[in-house]
Amino acid sequence: MYFFTEKMQRLKMGFPDYIQALEEERRKIQVFCKELPLSFELVTQAIEACRQQLSGTTSEYNLNGQSECSERTTSSEGPVLEEFIPIKKRASSSPCCDEDDEDYEQHSLRQTVLNEDNKNNDKRKSDWLRSVQLWNPDPPAEEDATKKVPGMELKRSGSGGGAFQPFHKEERAAKATETLYKAPSSTRVAAASSSAGELTPEKNQNEGQRKQRRCWSQDLHKRFLHALQQLGGADSATPKQIRELMNVDGLTNDEVKSHLQKYRLHTRRPSPLVHNSSSPQAAPFVLVGNIFVQSPEYAAVATSTASREVTTVTAPAGVYAPVATHPTPVSQPSADSIKKPQFKKFKHSEHSNSDERGHHSEGAVHSNSPTSSSSTHTSASPSY
DNA sequence: ACTTCAATAT
DNA sequence: CATATTGAAG
Numbered sequence: 001m002y003f004f005t006e007k008m009q010r011l012k013m014g015f016p017d018y019i020q021a022l023e024e025e026r027r028k029i030q031v032f033c034k035e036l037p038l039s040f041e042l043v044t045q046a047i048e049a050c051r052q053q054l055s056g057t058t059s060e061y062n063l064n065g066q067s068e069c070s071e072r073t074t075s076s077e078g079p080v081l082e083e084f085i086p087i088k089k090r091a092s093s094s095p096c097c098d099e100d101d102e103d104y105e106q107h108s109l110r111q112t113v114l115n116e117d118n119k120n121n122d123k124r125k126s127d128w129l130r131s132v133q134l135w136n137p138d139p140p141a142e143e144d145a146t147k148k149v150p151g152m153e154l155k156r157s158g159s160g161g162g163a164f165q166p167f168h169k170e171e172r173a174a175k176a177t178e179t180l181y182k183a184p185s186s187t188r189v190a191a192a193s194s195s196a197g198e199l200t201p202e203k204n205q206n207e208g209q210r211k212q213r214r215c216w217s218q219d220l221h222k223r224f225l226h227a228l229q230q231l232g233g234a235d236s237a238t239p240k241q242i243r244e245l246m247n248v249d250g251l252t253n254d255e256v257k258s259h260l261q262k263y264r265l266h267t268r269r270p271s272p273l274v275h276n277s278s279s280p281q282a283a284p285f286v287l288v289g290n291i292f293v294q295s296p297e298y299a300a301v302a303t304s305t306a307s308r309e310v311t312t313v314t315a316p317a318g319v320y321a322p323v324a325t326h327p328t329p330v331s332q333p334s335a336d337s338i339k340k341p342q343f344k345k346f347k348h349s350e351h352s353n354s355d356e357r358g359h360h361s362e363g364a365v366h367s368n369s370p371t372s373s374s375s376t377h378t379s380a381s382p383s384y
Numbered sequence: 385a386c387t388t389c390a391a392t393a394t
Numbered sequence: 395c396a397t398a399t400t401g402a403a404g
Contacts, residue, residue, distance in 0.1 A: 210401070213390050238395065253395095258390050261397075386404100393399065 214255045223248060224259060234264050 227245035231237035
């Protein structure tokens with residue numbers, strides 16, 4: 001109890017007041033009990049403890065409350081937060097290159113709201129990394145090994161490394177599969193399997209079939225970022241260099257190129273639009289349905305301006321990080337141990353200015369909000 | 385019907 | 395190498 005008394009003293013409250021404060025607190029976080037189950041529980045316990053202390057008798061702590069909030073309970077009356085779990089865990093992260101765990105994320109808070117009647121409202125998950133991060137939770141990590149055949153495809157089983165974990169269904173297959181390739185869609189015959197061996201995916205695949213999609217697992221992406229950062233940012237890095245740094249075998253330049261393209265695309269200002277009105281800091285939270293959630297933009301902004309700690313706290317995991325945002329990536333003892341290309345060569349004329357992309361030294365850093373893509377506005381996508 | 389994303393094509 | 399287009403998947 002010392003714990004409580006101390007707190008109360010600090011707050012200059014007596015048990016009754018403290019209890020009341022706690023209850024209020026509990027009420028506030030109740031909506032998030034799903035997201036913050038422990039907090040909820042802690043507060044609840046604290047209340048009970050205080051009550052016991054106060055009256056010496058055991059009183060029910062939930063007079064008015066429900067001790068638990070079932071997820072679906074809320075759904076009955078409207079929108080409900082579907083996913084939003086900030087679990088940032090990199091449990092299974094690669095053993096090898098964990099040194100730079102850093103903030104790999106910025107805005108990836110997503111607010112997904114689900115209206116019972118409307119299925120495709122804003123389910124915009126903010127970004128492309130969605131895939132990256134959900135897929136292949138397990139970092140095969142075994143980079144050393146020969147594995148990671150290009151042909152591999154892992155089904156999402158977002159767990160381990162994944163930062164998000166949708167609370168609903170979600171089956172997780174054993175992560176075992178390191179490499180598993182798709183069944184021959186057609187032409188390819190089973191023949192290969194017999195003698196030689198297993199992996200030679202690209203080999204016998206006669207005709208032109210499109211190459212198996214490469215799955216950018218979390219680990220892979222991590223390496224990608226790592227490389228990127230060593231190279232001074234997405235804008236100065238080139239596919240080849242990246243690939244080399246990544247040192248993943250089986251990875252091709254094209255794959256890296258493609259990924260880089262996407263990365264750049266998403267990374268750079270997705271939203272030219274300004275949210276004039278409210279100052280950024282004014283509204284870290286937005287009201288969604290009947291719940292407040294942190295707005296992604298805010299998180300993004302926070303990353304750039306505010307310090308990292310804020311970021312880490314508020315922003316759950318994302319995958320793509322500001323990358324080079326700051327200095328000292330990994331091993332960077334001497335400034336010039338690695339070269340920083342910085343400016344790209346601009347071929348000749350053209351490049352009709354206006355492009356925002358001319359970063360200056362430092363290494364890039366767009367820490368803007370890629371939040372993306374989405375929301376509401378329809379178009380924006382090339383397809384159509 | 386739409387979006388996202390890696391693979392290709394330029 | 396950068397970008398644009400394609401085609402597959404969700």
